[in-house]
Amino acid sequence: MVWWPRRTGNVLNPSGRQNPSIKGKTGQQAPEGETMEATIYRRHQKDCRSEDRYDPRCGCPLWFQFNWKGESGQFDSRKLKHGQNKWSSELTSMSKAQAAWKKLSEDLDALLEGKPVRNTIGVETAIQKWLEFREQHGKGNTKADLMGRKLIDWCAENSVMLVTQITTEKAINFRMSLPFRTGDSSSLSVHWAVINQFFNWCEGMGYIEKNPCPNPKLMPQFRIEFDKKEVEPPTSKEVERVLLTATAEVRLLLELMRWSGMALVDAQQFDQYTWEGSVIRGNRQKTKERFRVRLPQHLAESLKALGKFGGTYREWRERCYKVFRQAKVKMTPHGFRHFRISEWLSQGVAPHDVADMVGTSEKEIKRTYAHWIKEREDRLDEVQRQAWIKQGLDANGNSREAIQ
Secondary structure: OOOOOOOOOOOOOHHOOOOEEEEEOOOOOOOOOOOOOOEEEEEEOOOOOOOOOOOOOOOOOEEEEEOOOOEEEEOOEEEOOEEEEEEEEEEOOOHHHHHHHHEEEHHHOOOOOOOOOOOEEEEEHHHHHHHHHHHHHHOOOOHHHHHHHHHHHHHOOOOOHHHHOOOOHHHHHHHHHHOOOOOOHHHHHHHEEEEEEHHHHHHHHHHOEEEEEEEEOOOHHHOEEEEEOOOOOHHHHHHHHHHHHOHHHHHHHHHHHHHHHHHHHHEEEHHOEEOOOOEEEEEOOOOOOEEEOOHHHHHHHHHHHHOOOOHHHHHHHHHHHHHHHHOOEEEEHHHHHHHHHHHHHHHHHHHHHHHHHHHOHHHHHHHHOOHHHHHHHHHHHHHHHHHHHHEOOOOOOOEEHHHO
């Protein structure tokens, strides 16, 4: 929260103050109108060979050191003490840190003079609060954490410290910097939706007046267009080759995904779910939808003996890709989910049963895997046979006269 001090004798007259410098190695004069004095210096890391606090080429973090003449309080979720303060700029470039200090000092000057200051909050602080909020409300943070870190890094590279500094132009520039595919993939659309959720949360919290991301319904030129490819699961031979290549716990994880249809984020945290013999049940990490699936008995016993997969999602994801490369199979961990679902459907298992087993909706199963549903194909074949018969043909579409 932003703290507004009472107007006391500590409030200075801007017109009567000198124009001190932003102190760096070169001692440049601050731009006209700058009023608060600060020293921008480096805190060297252990492996840094430089001893110069103002080294322009060093990549160590830059900090602001300044004197606050108002009362102690809090600003932008940071402690603001009467007297000397040392704040991290969260930057390593001296020029970017100077630009960031200029903006910060303007806000601090307004605060000191008793002027209204917007409810400012740093980008990194807002991301942390958002992730905590999501976790408290039982929402998965895998993509939220990924996109939060990408936004923090982009803001640091572009001298953006506060959430209020992110304009529509900056938001679109950030979107253009993302590595996710579009055109034939929903990847960019899915990840951008997460950023939209963050800015909607910031708007609800009062940190910004309006979500800077353009509404594609009102401005269709900003819509992310893509043609979603038909799901192509790996072949049974490819799955078998991957499992034969994997060893130890990695193989156990891959087998769990192969037989359960779980996504990697769910399989990696299987210890959070409930066992009923060889049946495992719980709620998916991403959607919180319930699932219930029976595993081969030997696999269930091995998982129970293991207890849990130690490590992070990212570590296990990389281990999976390492096995794929070794097996010379082009697939993703999610390919096991596609494989198992399409396998069930092609064996004639009803879509609503598959949906219950993997924790999704029947509508989603029919939309994504329509071409794998045996029940649907059998029904279409029968419709075609009946149509031929009504046309005077036999069930195979042949002319009855030709047969005679």
